[in-house]
Amino acid sequence: MLRYIDRIREISEKLLKEGTVEMVIGFQKGTMPMMNRPCFAKGPEDVRNFVWDSNCGINLTSYLTDRKEKIGIVAKGCDSRNIVTHIIENKIKREQIFIIGVPCKGMIDRHKIASMFETEILSVAEEDGKVIVKTGEAEKTLEKADVLQKNCAVCTHRNPSIYDELAADLLEEQKDADRYADVREIEAMTPGERWNYFDDLLSPCIRCYACRNACPLCYCPTCFVDESRPQWVGKSTDPIDTKTFHFLRAYHCAGRCTDCGSCERACPVGINMRLLTKKLEKDCYESFGWEAGLTLDQRPPLDTYKPEDPEEFIK
Amino acid sequence: MKVIKVDKKNWADGLGKLRGDYRLFGPAKNKDGHDFKELDKGELPDFNFLNTRLSAKSMIFPQSEAMFKYSLDESEVDHHIMREVEKDYSPRAVFGIRPCDATAFLLVKRNFDTPEYKDPYWIRSYQAGVYVGLACNDPCSTCFCTTAGCGPFHEEGLDVLLVDAGDHFLAKVLTEKGKELARAAGWTAEADVDIGPMKQTAESKISSSVNTDKLRERVTTELYQAPFWEEAAFACINCGTCTYSCPTCWCFDIQDENHKNSGIRMRNWDSCMYPLFTLHGTGHNPRETKVHRVRQRFMHKLKYYVDKYDAGIQCVGCGRCVRLCPVNIDIRKVCELMNSYEG
Numbered sequence: 028m029l030r031y032i033d034r035i036r037e038i039s040e041k042l043l044k045e046g047t048v049e050m051v052i053g054f055q056k057g058t059m060p061m062m063n064r065p066c067f068a069k070g071p072e073d074v075r076n077f078v079w080d081s082n083c084g085i086n087l088t089s090y091l092t093d094r095k096e097k098i099g100i101v102a103k104g105c106d107s108r109n110i111v112t113h114i115i116e117n118k119i120k121r122e123q124i125f126i127i128g129v130p131c132k133g134m135i136d137r138h139k140i141a142s143m144f145e146t147e148i149l150s151v152a153e154e155d156g157k158v159i160v161k162t163g164e165a166e167k168t169l170e171k172a173d174v175l176q177k178n179c180a181v182c183t184h185r186n187p188s189i190y191d192e193l194a195a196d197l198l199e200e201q202k203d204a205d206r207y208a209d210v211r212e213i214e215a216m217t218p219g220e221r222w223n224y225f226d227d228l229l230s231p232c233i234r235c236y237a238c239r240n241a242c243p244l245c246y247c248p249t250c251f252v253d254e255s256r257p258q259w260v261g262k263s264t265d266p267i268d269t270k271t272f273h274f275l276r277a278y279h280c281a282g283r284c285t286d287c288g289s290c291e292r293a294c295p296v297g298i299n300m301r302l303l304t305k306k307l308e309k310d311c312y313e314s315f316g317w318e319a320g321l322t323l324d325q326r327p328p329l330d331t332y333k334p335e336d337p338e339e340f341i342k
Numbered sequence: 343m344k345v346i347k348v349d350k351k352n353w354a355d356g357l358g359k360l361r362g363d364y365r366l367f368g369p370a371k372n373k374d375g376h377d378f379k380e381l382d383k384g385e386l387p388d389f390n391f392l393n394t395r396l397s398a399k400s401m402i403f404p405q406s407e408a409m410f411k412y413s414l415d416e417s418e419v420d421h422h423i424m425r426e427v428e429k430d431y432s433p434r435a436v437f438g439i440r441p442c443d444a445t446a447f448l449l450v451k452r453n454f455d456t457p458e459y460k461d462p463y464w465i466r467s468y469q470a471g472v473y474v475g476l477a478c479n480d481p482c483s484t485c486f487c488t489t490a491g492c493g494p495f496h497e498e499g500l501d502v503l504l505v506d507a508g509d510h511f512l513a514k515v516l517t518e519k520g521k522e523l524a525r526a527a528g529w530t531a532e533a534d535v536d537i538g539p540m541k542q543t544a545e546s547k548i549s550s551s552v553n554t555d556k557l558r559e560r561v562t563t564e565l566y567q568a569p570f571w572e573e574a575a576f577a578c579i580n581c582g583t584c585t586y587s588c589p590t591c592w593c594f595d596i597q598d599e600n601h602k603n604s605g606i607r608m609r610n611w612d613s614c615m616y617p618l619f620t621l622h623g624t625g626h627n628p629r630e631t632k633v634h635r636v637r638q639r640f641m642h643k644l645k646y647y648v649d650k651y652d653a654g655i656q657c658v659g660c661g662r663c664v665r666l667c668p669v670n671i672d673i674r675k676v677c678e679l680m681n682s683y684e685g
């Protein structure tokens with residue numbers, strides 16, 4: 028990880044010194060264990076704040092939306108795919124950005140790790156595929172592979188799909204990951220069971236919209252849940268309204284979601300709402316052979332038409 | 343006031359006795375965290391937490407609350423008239439409130455119960471409650487209560503303060519309401535102990551702090567225009583988690599929810615972190631960017647409030663916003679920037 032950090036700083040410094048970009052967006056160390064903070068460097072001296080480790084799970088693409096200046100951005104596999112989506116959707120121009128690609132070894136699941144300990148976690152460090160967690164009373168070493176974010180554990184695009192310079196050598200992609208085991212489990216349920224499952228899944232939701240706001244796809248100037256003329260959905264904690272928000276948001280991400288996990292990571296109450304977008308991601312993959320953000324040359328399946336698209340559903 | 347010893351063996355029994363006179367509320371485990379709720383029959387409050395995920399604010403000021411109902415059906419007598427929604431304001435006892443959250447009740451009261459304006463829902467709800475606190479023997483590393491106007495054994499806003507002492511609780515009765523509750527629960531055994539040393543031990547474990555001494559003398563307009571806001575706000579995704587989880591945030595929004603020709607008028611928590619918070623009917627938004635919004639949150643808590651009430655900051659140091667912010671925006675850091683900003 029130290030090599031990654033040095034390279035990120037080195038490339039950023041060069042970009043800023045040479046005036047290639049006006050700012051570089053990356054991560055700095057946070058004030059809490061397992062929390063890094065998105066930040067920018069505007070001068071070569073600021074790059075010393077940049078870090079890289081397994082706590083960079085927030086998708087930085089959101090910070091590019093509609094910006095006008097030339098920007099350098101640190102991007103792991105999924106971030107780069109969302110950058111591609113952003114470019115296709117005209118939220119940023121390719122020539123405006125310099126992508127520092129980070130071949131990604133996976134992010135750790137802060138909710139999961141926190142729930143493994145009875146007391147407060149005071150520090151979390153990483154070393155050679157291990158995660159060392161300290162609480163007031165104990166120290167425990169975990170295998171990083173066991174505490175990866177769920178999406179990272181089955182990620183097949185750890186290398187950036189688009190980049191201008193790399194912070195490390197490309198990695199071998201995971202080949203045998205069973206990407207959709209969790210979705211299949213839900214698919215196998217009866218409608219009643221599925222309803223109860225989602226009921227329970229979403230019951231702690233406080234409608235803060237951190238999931239939506241952490242998602243680079245959710246850039247609408249006014250989200251449908253915030254519209255008041257007409258008002259599409261109630262704003263109270265009514266469970267039906269809450270579900271409406273989640274289900275509709277997921278549909279808005281169909282064919283665009285990269286399963287980056289930023290939404291799930293951001294949720295203050297640890298809800299895996301990503302299961303909803305993942306089902307749609309699976310459908311896009313199975314029906315259209317589509318994975319979002321791998322190429323700039325193709326439009327996403329839901330805003331284009333191909334003669335060979337399946338059409339059995341048209342009655 | 344006196345300290346009573348409550349054996350944990352008799353705890354359930356005492357709570358059972360209270361059920362005749364009070365509705366009982368307290369923390370319960372909800373997935374990965376603890377939330378306040380009305381306790382079911384036989385259910386005991388679960389004290390196995392460092393702090394509850396959301397604060398006890400919702401016990402008085404729920405996230406969503408119906409205020410009025412109306413009907414446009416002309417066959418009804420009072421059609422087209424807003425009628426108040428009946429609510430249960432019978433006596434209730436809330437258990438397991440951390441001292442910071444209880445202090446926050448009084449802070450929020452400054453807004454909802456003023457000589458000029460009285461918020462009837464908040465006041466009735468507040469008055470219906472007896473508040474039983476739970477002292478923090480083991481504060482979190484993110485708690486900075488002792489420099490934010492309270493502390494792990496702080497008593498303000500509480501009627502009884504419980505201290506967990508192993509096989510028993512020590513209950514410090516603080517008000518008449520508290521006395522009544524203790525009597526109704528059958529807690530009478532006076533304990534000949536001084537909780538002072540326990541308080542000191544807990545306070546010495548608080549490892550985090552803020553400096554607020556200069557906030558008042560800072561010039562509002564200078565702070566407002568300070569150059570640090572862009573950077574301080576950069577990471578923010580305007581999710582509102584900080585304000586929803588905060589025991590002292592009091593803002594709400596009013597919404598009508600219609601179904602066919604009848605409906606209710608609700609109020610829901612709102613947040614200055616949302617663009618909609620200040621959106622005018624004309625489409626103009628005076629707090630157009632997230633930098634404006636982040637600045638508002640911190641200026642409100644750490645400057646406007648300080649100036650308006652001269653009673654410290656609008657923050658009790660519970661640390662929730664620090665723990666829950668998905669991008670690690672830390673009020674302690676921002677407070678330091680503001681406190682030390684010379685202009």
Ligand code: SF4
Pocket residue numbers: 086109241242243244280283284285286287288289290291301304
């Ligand atoms: S929906 Fe979630 S997983 Fe999909 S792109 Fe958005 S933040 Fe990432």
Ligand code: SF4
Pocket residue numbers: 231232233234235236237238239293294295296297298300
């Ligand atoms: S981030 Fe979590 S609590 Fe907030 S709206 Fe999304 S699911 Fe609900």
Ligand code: SF4
Pocket residue numbers: 577578579580581582583584585615666667668669670671
């Ligand atoms: S919780 Fe953090 S990201 Fe969300 S609005 Fe508050 S400061 Fe911004």
Ligand code: SF4
Pocket residue numbers: 584587588589590591643656657658659660661662663664673
């Ligand atoms: S501002 Fe943060 S630390 Fe202060 S009372 Fe609110 S949630 Fe707690």
Ligand code: SF4
Pocket residue numbers: 585590591592593612613614615638639640642643
């Ligand atoms: S910080 Fe924002 S949400 Fe909280 S009370 Fe102030 S204006 Fe309201």
